[in-house]
Amino acid sequence: MPNQLTRRLALLDDDAHRALLAEGLRGIERETLRVDPQGLLARTAHPRQLGSALTHPQITTDYAEALLEFITPAEHDIGLTLHKLDAIHRYAYTKLGDEMLWSESMPCELPGEDAIEIANYGTSNIGMLKHVYRRGLALRYGKAMQCIAGIHYNYSLPEKLWQLLLASEGIAEERRRGLRDFQSESYIALIRNFRRYSWLLMYLFGASPALSKGFLRGRQHKLDTLSDDTLYLPYATSLRMSDLGYQNDAQSGLTPHENSLESYVTTLMDAVNRPYAPYQELGTKKDGEWIQLSTNVLQIENEYYSTIRPKRVIRTGERPIQALCKRGVQYIEVRCLDVDPFEPVGISLETGRFLDAFLLFCALDESPAINVVESAVHARNFARTVKEGRRPGLLLTRGDEEIGLQAWASELIERIRPVAALLDDQHNDGGVHAASLAAQQAKIDNPARTPSARVLDEVRAIGSSSAFGLRQSELHAAYFREGALMPAEMRMFDEMAQASLAEQAAIEQAPGPGFDDFVAAYNSSTLCGD
Secondary structure (H helix, E strand, O other): OOOHHHHHHHHHOOOOOHHHHHHOEEEEEEEEEEEOOOOEEOOOOOOHHHOOOOOOOOEEEOOEOOEEEEEOOOEOOHHHHHHHHHHHHHHHHOOOOOOEEOOOOOOOEOOOHHHOOEOOOOOOHHHHHHHHHHHHHHHHHOOOHHHOOOEEEEEEOOHHHHHHHHHHHOOHHHHHHOHHHHHHHHHHHHHHHHHHHHHHHHHHHOOEOEEEHHHHOOOOOOOEEEEOOEEEOOOOOEHHHOOOOOOOHHHHOOOOOOOOHHHHHHHHHHHHHOEOHHHHHHOOEEOOEEOOOOOEOOOOHHHOOOOEEEEOOOOOOOOHHHHHHHHOOOEEEEEEEOOOOOOOOOOOHHHHHHHHHHHHHHHHOOOOOOOHHHHHHHHHHHHHHHHHOOOOOOEEEEOOEEEEHHHHHHHHHHHHHHHHHHHHHHHOOOOHHHHHHHHHHHHHHOHHHOHHHHHHHHHHHHOOHHHHHHHHHHHHHHHHHHOOOOHHHHHHHHHHHHHHHHHHHHHHHOOOOOHHHHHHHHHOOOOOOO
16 A cells, blocks of 8 residues: 555645645745944844834844844745845845844854843833843843844645545544644644654754854853864754754753644643743842743743744734644744855745755655654754764664664655655746755765855855854845845835834834733733633
């Protein structure tokens, strides 16, 4: 009997069904620090000309006031998504003056902690909630760690595709539960496969093998010294995703179970509601000022740092976990991608094509439940790859055997190949997905072609990670400044900016409870209800 992947590919390869693959959505969130002409962290406020960081749908800030986040609309084709991302960058550069966007995931040279400004969202209750949450992040993790940038890839398949799969193979119990539950559990199955194979993404796209020495703020480490201002590991692919990035004792034992949506939600809800003694000692206020939203393991569910998340578009006043509880999983968010410093927008079209094939493979392939032992193995494979992915002869664990990273990676490319072929048949544009697979196989055959190796070669040649980041930032700034937007695009972005400022003003003028009562109500809304 054919395996699940083969059966599903055959079903989707039918002329009546192939068009469904064109109805899925992709979106990108790109984080990037604003820096001054010397490559130092910008000390200016979020440019008002860009609109309100609180309410603008495409241009906001993440942790720091200088950490911009660009959010594309969801599109059916990654090519259009990247076109939209390019336009956001070009618009931003018309408002940045002499500032630039930092080209790397790991931060530029940062000032002292006190000089890193936390993002400000105005005086409304919701704006203050976002700001105080970030105060809590500073308290718990330090400000430098919160200045790391990444690429988030949002991906969904159309509801009609899930309906087709449910009708063709759903067992009686799944049919009784209905489409929403089948779709949610199918996305959770995708996430399990992602956990199994995400080390491959770190090998292929990791781009942070080195970092500025000042980033570690005196922390103990086992990195090698490249120069006076740069630390590195010779075979690392992504120090951003290593234990040098996001680490915290409170979260160390937090491993949401992704064998069902219910267990995932339950684990996060427990963390949002469970007190953590070191945070209790700090309290929520100091000298009458809020310093964190709660003293629990997580202030809010989004504080859990994960390489991938199940997501649902939230409604006004709703929390992410409530949206999942009430309406199920709508899409997934891949969060482990480094910013590619060789690409002006931080990610290439070729990478996007491969991600589409990889994620569709994860969605269609068999995905057994993962036990605690297997979960630890997947985490270890990921950790080995981010620190030693290009080491000759590196072994990963697959089941009961040890297998070479390159051999396993090549096997995965072959398993993904029919998925890429199906996408190319639907896309009808010259085999772009197959070409992307060929480009990735070339990196597997020759580690020197990986982004991490290329970055390290450039950093060695220049002698400084910061100098490399500044050079790439200058190149990208020139690229965006040389190509102006069409007048209609400028008007659209200007109108969006003005509308966002007006929306923030309206929110701030609206009557509401005091902030203490607002936080109390927010913290009490963590239970999932109907």
